[in-house]
Structures are given as C-alpha cells and as structure tokens.
Amino acid sequence: MALYLPVTWRFKLAYGLLFGAIGIFYPYLALYFQAVGLPGAQIGILLGIPPLIGFVVQPLWGMVSDVYHVHRYALALASMGTALSAWLYNATTDFHLLVLLTLILAVMRSPLVFLCDALALDYLETQGRRQEYGSLRLWGSIGFAFSSFVIGALVIGNAVQRIMPLYALTMIALALLAFALPTARPSGTSKWWEGITLLQRKPMLLKFLLGVLLMGMTLGTVNQYLIVYLTEIHTPGWVSGTTFALAALGEAPLMAAASSLITRWGLRLVFIGGIAVLPLRWLLYIFVREPLLMIPIQFFHSISMLSLLVVGVIYVDQQLTREWRATGQALYQTMLQGIGAGLGTFAAGIIYGQGGMVPVWWVCLAINVLGVSVIMWAGRQPVLSRVEEGARP
Numbered sequence: 001m002a003l004y005l006p007v008t009w010r011f012k013l014a015y016g017l018l019f020g021a022i023g024i025f026y027p028y029l030a031l032y033f034q035a036v037g038l039p040g041a042q043i044g045i046l047l048g049i050p051p052l053i054g055f056v057v058q059p060l061w062g063m064v065s066d067v068y069h070v071h072r073y074a075l076a077l078a079s080m081g082t083a084l085s086a087w088l089y090n091a092t093t094d095f096h097l098l099v100l101l102t103l104i105l106a107v108m109r110s111p112l113v114f115l116c117d118a119l120a121l122d123y124l125e126t127q128g129r130r131q132e133y134g135s136l137r138l139w140g141s142i143g144f145a146f147s148s149f150v151i152g153a154l155v156i157g158n159a160v161q162r163i164m165p166l167y168a169l170t171m172i173a174l175a176l177l178a179f180a181l182p183t184a185r186p187s188g189t190s191k192w193w194e195g196i197t198l199l200q201r202k203p204m205l206l207k208f209l210l211g212v213l214l215m216g217m218t219l220g221t222v223n224q225y226l227i228v229y230l231t232e233i234h235t236p237g238w239v240s241g242t243t244f245a246l247a248a249l250g251e252a253p254l255m256a257a258a259s260s261l262i263t264r265w266g267l268r269l270v271f272i273g274g275i276a277v278l279p280l281r282w283l284l285y286i287f288v289r290e291p292l293l294m295i296p297i298q299f300f301h302s303i304s305m306l307s308l309l310v311v312g313v314i315y316v317d318q319q320l321t322r323e324w325r326a327t328g329q330a331l332y333q334t335m336l337q338g339i340g341a342g343l344g345t346f347a348a349g350i351i352y353g354q355g356g357m358v359p360v361w362w363v364c365l366a367i368n369v370l371g372v373s374v375i376m377w378a379g380r381q382p383v384l385s386r387v388e389e390g391a392r393p
Contacts, residue, residue: 011141020143021170051342053106061111062330079175081108087168114329134258142391152241161190207378214371216340235291250302274307282365
C-alpha cells in the first residue's frame with residue numbers, strides 16, 4: 001500500500017513509525033527495568049549499553065551503507081533485528097540475558113535514525129528542497145507525542161510490559177516500509193580509508209561534534225531519568241504522558257517553520273539560539289517541584305530539538321560530499337545519542353544513587369554551558385551561516 005503514497009508521505013510515515021516506536025520504548029525503559037525487579041546499579045548498566053555500543057557500531061553501519069550503497073536494505077535489516085530483540089525482552093527477567101538482548105538491540109537500532117535521514121536528505125536534494133527536511137522530520141515528533149502519551153497511561157495502569165511487543169510491531173512496520181523508500185543514488189566510488197580519515201580532513205566539523213557530544217550527555221540523562229524524576233515528585237500518570245507528548249508536539253510547528261527560520265536568520269543563529277535555552281531548562285528542574293509546571297518547562301526542550309534534530313542534521317550534511325552522507329549522519333548521531341548519551345546516562349546513574357535528581361540537574365547545567373561554548377567556537381566558520389551552498393566541498 002505504501003507504494004501508492006507520494007514519496008514525501010512515505011518518508012513522513014517512516015519518521016512517524018520510527019519516532020513513535022522511540023516514544024513507546026525509551027522514555028519508560030528505566031521504569032520497565034524497575035518493574036521486573038532490577039536494582040539501580042543493574043538498571044544503570046542496561047541503560048548505558050545502547051548509547052555506548054552505538055559509539056562503536058554507528059560509524060560502521062554508516063560506512064558500510066555508503067561504500068556498498070545499501071542504505072534502504074540496511075534500514076530494513078536493522079528495523080527487523082530491533083523488533084526481534086525487543087520482542088524477546090518479556091521472555092526473561094534474568095539480568096545476564098537482558099544484557100545480551102540489550103547488546104543485540106543496541107547494535108540493530110543504532111543506524112535507524114541516520115539511515116532515514118540519509119535517504120530523506122538524498123531525496124530532497126534531488127528535488128532541490130534540502131531545507132525542507134524539517135517538514136518530514138516533524139512527523140517523527142508527532143509520532144513520538146502520540147505514542148508517549150498513550151504509553152504514559154499504560155505505564156500507570158501497571159501494563160509497562162506491553163511496551164515491548166508494541167515497540168516490536170512498530171519496528172516491523174518500519175522494516176516493510178523501508179522497501180518502498182527511494183534508494184540513495186550512487187555518487188562515485190567510496191573507499192574505506194576515506195571514511196576512516198573523514199574527521200582528520202574536517203577539523204572544524206570535529207570541534208563541532210565535540211560540542212554536540214557534551215549536549216548529548218545532558219539529553220541522554222533527561223531521556224532516561226526524567227520519568228524517574230517525575231515519579232520522585234509524585235507526578236500523576238496523565239501528567240507524565242502529557243509532559244512527554246507536549247514536548248514532542250511543540251517540536252512540530254518549529255520544525256515546519258525551520259526552512260523559513262534558516263532563510264531569515266541563518267544556520268548559525270538558529271542552531272545556537274536553540275541550544276542556548278537548555279541551561280534554563282535544567283535550572284527550572286532544580287527548583288520546580290510542582291508536577292503540573294513540568295509541562296510548560298518542556299517547551300525549552302522543543303526549541304532545542306529544532307536545533308539538534310533539524311538544523312544540526314542539515315549542517316553536518318553540508319560539510320561532506322554526498323557519497324559520505326550516511327557516515328556523516330552516523331557520526332552526528334554517535335556524538336549526540338551514542339557516546340554522549342551513554343556517558344551522561346552512566347554518570348547520572350552514579351550521581352542519582354548518591355544524591356537524587358537535583359545534583360544530576362546541576363551537572364547537566366554545567367555540561368550544557370560548556371557544550372554551548374564549544375559549539376559557538378566551532379560554529380564561527382562561515383559555512384554555519386549559509387543556508388545552502390552552491391556546491392558540496
């Protein structure tokens with residue numbers, strides 16, 4: 001049936017399924033592990049595995065996809081592998097088996113976002129509309145908002161184990177849809193050694209990615225521990241679901257306006273302006289203990305996601321030639337949601353165990369300020385101010 005949809009709607013559906021699955025699974029993963037009876041230390045290990053594994057395997061997925069031009073098939077394979085490993089979670093409560101399943105899931109899920117991005121950017125470039133990436137990506141935010149709100153109600157209803165089969169079924173649907181997406185166009189021969197030395201030849205991009213890593217540490221923390229914090233301050237289930245849902249829904253109109261904002265203000269101002277609001281978010285988490293006030297605070301999340309999930313993707317895509325598109329997006333996702341998120345989650349687990357969530361938010365505030373500073377330093381190069389370059393470097 002997907003073949004009868006216009007290509008843009010196939011991508012919108014793909015992003016809706018992908019991020020809808022993320023909304024089902026990841027905001028409530030820590031709660032799921034608590035429900036099966038794991039202690040805090042083991043939960044921290046399991047939550048830290050996926051982003052740290054992503055640091056290793058995401059660039060490999062990206063280079064394989066670019067060198068052999070198999071982006072669409074890689075997306076289908078990764079989606080199906082993710083579904084299978086998630087389906088098996090409910091079959092055990094043994095920590096060691098859960099570690100094994102988490103390792104497999106981490107390897108299989110790691111390329112999903114950047115493969116979708118690479119395919120979408122390639123298609124938009126053929127249409128001369130790369131700036132309109134946000135109009136496709138916003139459907140991911142809508143999917144996340146819908147699923148996270150629904151799952152919030154299920155979690156409070158003592159049905160947290162339902163998230164595994166729901167997540168698996170959504171990923172199977174994405175695997176089938178992948179075959180209906182247009183494949184990335186070959187753009188010459190890609191050599192392995194060129195991929196390995198990519199960042200050596202792009203020092204300003206490397207500096208930018210280091211700043212993104214710091215941002216990722218704070219986002220990895222909030223993605224896994226916000227539900228713990230909401231539970232700690234006795235937040236009702238519907239408020240928790242609404243908090244996650246409205247944060248994602250707030251992203252949608254901003255992403256829809258991304259092309260206009262970039263045209264008017266440039267990549268640099270839009271990107272830095274978006275991430276500069278995050279320290280205020282952590283500061284409010286420190287002092288606000290009223291559950292209902294968590295909902296409007298999430299608007300700062302929406303603003304920052306415009307920068308990190310749309311403008312940052314376009315910026316990295318501009319830095320590299322088309323044959324390394326998936327590899328570039330893999331490196332970006334590795335820093336943002338791989339090693340950065342993994343380090344943040346691991347550190348947050350230790351800090352939380354010693355002093356609760358308030359010290360965690362203080363550390364997020366400090367790291368965030370440092371990350372913004374590094375990105376401002378790296379972003380002083382002219383290309384971050386350009387909307388579209390005439391030719392790729």
